[in-house]
Amino acid sequence: MRKAIRKAGGAECASCGLWVLGSAIDVDHITPIAHGGQDVDGNVQALCRPCHKLKTRRDFDFQKPPF
Structure with a gap:
């Protein structure tokens, strides 16, 4: 996918x-x-940086202590 994004010049x-x-x-x-x-x-999947940050935070929220 990385190569396809570079070749296309971007992605949605x-x-x-x-x-x-x-x-x-x-x-x-x-x-x-x-x-x-x-x-x-x-x-x-291709994500813009703001969406990637939100998804990463959501994916790993369970690892944070509840306090």
């Missing part, structure tokens, strides 16, 4: 739909590696 954010230039797009693991996800094309 899978979360918000914004078109983002290749240098500003993040390739995100849909199921994080830390949660058993694999590093394969079927487990990655």
